[in-house]
Amino acid sequence: MSATVRIYVPIDAAALSVGADAVAQAIAREAQARGIAIELIRNGSRGMLWLEPLVEVETPEGRIAYGPVAAKDVPSLYEADFQSGGAHALLLGKTDELDWLKRQQRLTFERVGVTDPLSLADYRAHDGLKGLEKALSLSGAEIVEEVKASGLRGRGGAGFPTGIKWKTVHDARATQKYIVCNADEGDSGTFADRMLMEGDPFLLIEGMAIAAIAVGATKGYIYLRSEYPHAHKALQRAILKARNAGLLGPSVLGSGKAFELEVRLGAGAYICGEETSLLESLEGNRAIVRAKPPIPALQGLFGKPTIVNNVLSFAAVPWILTHGAKAYADYGMGRSRGTLPVQLGGNVKRGGLIELAFGISLREIIEGMGGGTLSGRPIRAVQVGGPLGAYLTAKQLDTLMDYEALAGIKAMLGHGGIVVFDDSVDMARQARFAFEFCAKESCGKCTPCRIGATRGVELVDRIIAGTERPKNLAVLRDLNKLMTDASLCAMGGLTPMPVMSALDHFFEDFDRPPAPELPLAAE
Amino acid sequence: MAAYPAWDDDNARLIIAGLAHLEGATLPILHALQDEFGYVDPKAVPLIAEALNLSRADVHGTISFYHDFRTAPPPRRIVKLCRSEACQALGCETLVQELAREHGIVVDEHGGPDKAVVETVYCLGNCALGPSALVEGELIGRVDADRVAALCGARQ
Numbered sequence: 046m047s048a049t050v051r052i053y054v055p056i057d058a059a060a061l062s063v064g065a066d067a068v069a070q071a072i073a074r075e076a077q078a079r080g081i082a083i084e085l086i087r088n089g090s091r092g093m094l095w096l097e098p099l100v101e102v103e104t105p106e107g108r109i110a111y112g113p114v115a116a117k118d119v120p121s122l123y124e125a126d127f128q129s130g131g132a133h134a135l136l137l138g139k140t141d142e143l144d145w146l147k148r149q150q151r152l153t154f155e156r157v158g159v160t161d162p163l164s165l166a167d168y169r170a171h172d173g174l175k176g177l178e179k180a181l182s183l184s185g186a187e188i189v190e191e192v193k194a195s196g197l198r199g200r201g202g203a204g205f206p207t208g209i210k211w212k213t214v215h216d217a218r219a220t221q222k223y224i225v226c227n228a229d230e231g232d233s234g235t236f237a238d239r240m241l242m243e244g245d246p247f248l249l250i251e252g253m254a255i256a257a258i259a260v261g262a263t264k265g266y267i268y269l270r271s272e273y274p275h276a277h278k279a280l281q282r283a284i285l286k287a288r289n290a291g292l293l294g295p296s297v298l299g300s301g302k303a304f305e306l307e308v309r310l311g312a313g314a315y316i317c318g319e320e321t322s323l324l325e326s327l328e329g330n331r332a333i334v335r336a337k338p339p340i341p342a343l344q345g346l347f348g349k350p351t352i353v354n355n356v357l358s359f360a361a362v363p364w365i366l367t368h369g370a371k372a373y374a375d376y377g378m379g380r381s382r383g384t385l386p387v388q389l390g391g392n393v394k395r396g397g398l399i400e401l402a403f404g405i406s407l408r409e410i411i412e413g414m415g416g417g418t419l420s421g422r423p424i425r426a427v428q429v430g431g432p433l434g435a436y437l438t439a440k441q442l443d444t445l446m447d448y449e450a451l452a453g454i455k456a457m458l459g460h461g462g463i464v465v466f467d468d469s470v471d472m473a474r475q476a477r478f479a480f481e482f483c484a485k486e487s488c489g490k491c492t493p494c495r496i497g498a499t500r501g502v503e504l505v506d507r508i509i510a511g512t513e514r515p516k517n518l519a520v521l522r523d524l525n526k527l528m529t530d531a532s533l534c535a536m537g538g539l540t541p542m543p544v545m546s547a548l549d550h551f552f553e554d555f556d557r558p559p560a561p562e563l564p565l566a567a568e
Numbered sequence: 569m570a571a572y573p574a575w576d577d578d579n580a581r582l583i584i585a586g587l588a589h590l591e592g593a594t595l596p597i598l599h600a601l602q603d604e605f606g607y608v609d610p611k612a613v614p615l616i617a618e619a620l621n622l623s624r625a626d627v628h629g630t631i632s633f634y635h636d637f638r639t640a641p642p643p644r645r646i647v648k649l650c651r652s653e654a655c656q657a658l659g660c661e662t663l664v665q666e667l668a669r670e671h672g673i674v675v676d677e678h679g680g681p682d683k684a685v686v687e688t689v690y691c692l693g694n695c696a697l698g699p700s701a702l703v704e705g706e707l708i709g710r711v712d713a714d715r716v717a718a719l720c721g722a723r724q
Contacts (some may be wrong), residue, residue, distance in 0.1 A: 057695050064711030095695040233652030254671040264591075271599075271636055271650075272692050308597055309592075312634030315690060329594030330626070347591065350668045391657035396696025419658070428653055432690075436632040466657045466697065469692065478656070482690065 047333070049082040050128040051103035057090035057243050058275040059236070061092035064115060065098035072100070079123060092398030093145055100106075101140055102324020104130040110137040114336035127272070145414060150376060151400045152364045152384050153357060154237075157244035163282050165290050170245045174292070176363030180255045181300045187201035188259035189215050192362060193356035196382030201227055201355030202430065202459040203535070204381075204448045217350035224256045224265035225346060225353045227323055231270060231315040232431025234462030237386040238356035240398055242276040245294075245360075246283035250306060252359030253284045253513060254297055255366060255482045256352050257304040265345070266307040271313055280308045312441070316485035319534050322355040322488055333488045334534045336557070349519050355460070357386060365452030366388075378404035386396040391464035392418045393429075401446075408442035412464055422467035426475070426551065430459025432482055433444035435546035436475065472551035477505040483540040494537025497528045501544065518555070521548070541551065572642070574670035579604070580612055580621075589621045594630050598637055607638040645684040647719050648702040649675065649711075654695035663699055666713035673720060684720035 054069040054176075069085060076083040091099060091110075100122075101110035109130040118135060118479045127134040137143060150159075160167040168174070180188050193208025214222060215351060230238040242249060252263050269277055284306055285295045295303045312330050321335035324346050344352025361383060365373045374382045377429065379401035387410055389396045393417035401410075402537075411417070411427065418424055426436045435456035437444070444450055450459045480501030487494045504521045508514055524540035532538040548555060573579075580601060587597045597616055601608050608631055617624045631637050651660050667673040667686065675686045694700040697709035705721050711719075 058707045059697055059709065062694050062697055062700060062707040097697070230693060232656045233650075233690055234695045235691075235693045236695055239693040272689060272702065274702075275707065300598040308594065312595060312598070312636035313689070314634050326595065327621075329592040329620070329630060331629050390698070392696065393696065432653060462654075462695070464654045464657055470657070475653070475656075478653070482652070486690075544580050 046086060046183050049084050049537050050085045051086060052128070053086045053088045053101040053103075054098060054110070055090045056162070056275075057097075057240060057274070058086035059094050059240075060097040060099070061275065061343070063097050063113070067116040067297060067353040068098045068114050068119065070101065072555070075119050075123050079124070081128060081129070082275050086161050088160065088167040089157040089461065090160050091140065091146060092154065092240065093143070093395070094397035095395045095418065096137065102128055102130060106139065107180045110140040110143065111135040112137060126454055145395065145397075147413065149382050149400050150402050151358050151564075152373070152376070153248075153386055154241065154398065154400045155364070156248065157240060160245065161245050162246055163286065164281060165286055165292075168245040170246075171248055172367060173363075174251060174298070175290075176366035177251050177254055177258075177298065178338070180258050181224055181298060183562070185259045185261060186213055188255065188366070190348045191370045192259075192367060192461050195365045195373040196370075197356055197361055197365065197373070198381065198448065199362070200460065201384070202232075202457070203450065204458070207354060208551075210342055210354070211256065211259055213340070214262070214352050217343055219350050221264070221347075222260055222262035222351045223262075223346040223349055223351040224253050224262045225324070225327065225351055225437040226253055226267040226356055226359055227320060227353055228264070228269040228273075228276070228320065228356050229311050229318040230273075230356070231318045232460050232462055233462035234390045234428065234431060235388050235399055235460045236390070237388050237461065239276050240414075241356055241386075242273070243279045244277050247287065248360045248363060248451060249280075250283060251358055252362040253306060254292065254304050255362050256354070256359060258297065258302055260350070260352060262303065262352070263303045265304060265308065266327055267308045268327055269308055269315065270311045270317070276308065277308065282423075284308065294538060303439065309539075315482075316488045316536055319536060321534070324568070326388040327460070330528075331488075333490050336533060341450050355495045357460075367519065376402035378402075378445070378447055381449070383460075385446060385461050387446065388425050388460075388462045388463065389465070391417050392420055392467050394419050402423065403447050404445050406443050406445050407437070407463065408461065410446070412444060416463065418465060418467045420467045420469075424465055425468040425470055426472060428464045428543065429462070432479065433457075433535060434459050434462075435542050436550065437546070438503035438550045441550075446500055447544075455485065455542070472547040473509050473557075474561050476508060476547040476555075477502060477509070479540055479543040479547075481504060483536060487536060491531070491533040491537060493528045493531040494533070494540070497524055497532075497537060498540060500524060501528075501540070509559065514556070518548075571607070573604070575605050575609040575611065577611060577615070577618045577632040580609075581615055584615055594627065598631060602637060605641055606642040610639055614639060620705055621697045633645050640695065641681050643678060643680070643685040644682050645703070645720065647684060647716060648684045648689040648692070649686050649716060650690065650692045650694070650698060650700045651688045652690040655698035655700060657671070660699040663711070663716065667716060670713060673717060685709075
């Protein structure tokens with residue numbers, strides 16, 4: 046009798062969305078029918094989303110990948126002896142040697158897809174908790190110094206230096222401090238937070254625990270968007286396991302330092318990705334943006350000093366503590382140090398998660414890794430950085446992925462999402478959508494955003510309809526300037542970015558003969 | 569499909585009391601009520617206000633701010649369809665038009681408690697495998713109009 050075979054089928058929501066559960070069931074069923082002993086592990090996704098469901102088999106030579114596997118392929122996989130890595134039409138080869146993975150520099154995502162996300166033993170066996178153990182041997186100030194020296198900047202979009210934020214909270218005197226994770230990943234085209242929370246939730250817990258130890262906080266919240274039910278489940282289970290193992294609770298890893306962590310669900314409001322509105326929501330209020338100052342680092346949740354960081358910022362910290370600030374800072378370029386988990390989506394042949402040091406060009410990512418459009422048509426526009434990011438042309442793709450390089454062409458890196466559009470896209474409609482989205486999701490506190498977004502929809506409608514185009518275009522530019530300069534937060538302040546980029550780079554779409562039928566009226 | 573019990577003040581009070589000790593308890597309470605009853609009845613407003621020592625206006629304001637909270641019993645089934653940029657790049661707007669033309673399903677139009685509804689959402693985090701839909705906690709990638717209609721259980 047042969048030994049038990051380990052088979053991996055992802056439990057990541059993207060893999061589930063194309064049938065991973067049915068594949069897992071078929072694999073278990075067939076194994077039983079054939080009398081083959083298997084151990085089925087539901088791992089995170091490797092990030093090669095076009096190959097999902099990606100099934101891996103552990104062999105003495107390493108893990109062998111097959112994909113994309115449908116449930117109906119499973120009997121033929123057994124017939125091909127896939128449990129020993131046998132040849133099959135869906136055989137991709139050794140996972141670690143697949144070009145798409147080999148070209149990446151996975152630090153934050155080193156375990157995602159490799160381990161069982163909810164096995165703390167597996168987490169430890171793959172270098173987990175070393176960062177926290179290191180942190181517990183340092184003083185708070187030393188931890189903060191390490192994070193500062195790594196050059197880590199907030200991965201949520203604004204790119205604020207994480208170490209400086211931590212230092213502010215560290216130096217603040219208060220009876221209570223909080224650690225808040227912004228997991229309200231609302232930007233279209235981004236899914237790295239989700240993949241990490243589903244694929245390696247202990248890493249986020251470890252990163253938040255390190256932050257708590259560093260600044261003397263005892264309570265943490267993960268504010269998760271309600272559109273992520275799978276991540277919610279994974280986090281709740283992971284927190285429970287972490288508490289049972291003494292990684293959370295009154296004495297973190299026996300250090301005598303307390304840290305409690307809770308997941309809170311959002312309720313479908315995009316604005317909650319803005320940190321002050323997120324804090325209002327956590328407090329139970331309407332998520333109305335707060336004016337800054339005071340900054341949340343000094344007066345955050347319930348008025349107490351609070352670190353608010355994105356999932357990927359916290360998740361980068363354990364690696365930094367484990368391997369040292371310098372090792373992290375050795376990756377990257379200019380003032381963008383370390384790696385960036387890029388999310389490639391939209392109309393692209395090979396979409397997924399690509400973690401790389403800052404400084405790779407958009408073209409290498411979209412054409413080299415992504416293989417161009419899914420439709421096979423030419424790329425016309427690429428939106429980088431979510432719904433508030435600029436639309437770039439195919440000619441601008443040699444720009445490097447770097448905070449400053451993108452800012453230099455009036456674009457932004459944001460949370461690292463890239464959405465590809467082919468030549469069927471109508472950029473005037475995309476501009477209209479940017480305003481429409483802002484109108485729906487504005488918190489309503491400041492006038493430029495609340496009123497400006499609705500006026501913007503009307504203006505673009507008039508331009509599309511051909512009504513007094515030169516005049517309306519002038520008003521549109523004026524409105525954009527006003528929203529940029531006078532909005533309270535990035536929602537109103539950056540909505541002009543996609544609009545202006547569409548206008549500047551794709552003016553022909555605003556200059557077409559009007560369609561015979563009128564577009565839909567404004568909201 | 570989940571069948572929800574009718575609104576019940578006593579049961580609602582129990583749910584509220586069980587969560588009132590949390591910091592910033594309003595959202596957890598609203599989610600728990602909606603999970604139990606399928607919606608948050610306006611009768612919950614004074615109950616929550618009293619338990620958390622808030623004004624009714626505060627509670628009402630919170631409920632009305634968020635897209636997720638419903639104040640009337642839910643439709644038979646909700647299919648959340650992503651209509652943000654990554655899914656637009658993969659034709660979700662054409663899908664919306666096809667749904668109306670071929671299947672008589674108008675997105676975001678409610679037809680009463682025994683009808684399914686397709687609701688617009690912005691991003692389900694499945695941007696490389698769109699267009700995407702979320703039905704009763706299940707994420708579905710690469711959907712087309714026929715699939716969405718089938719999810720609604722609509723006659724073609």
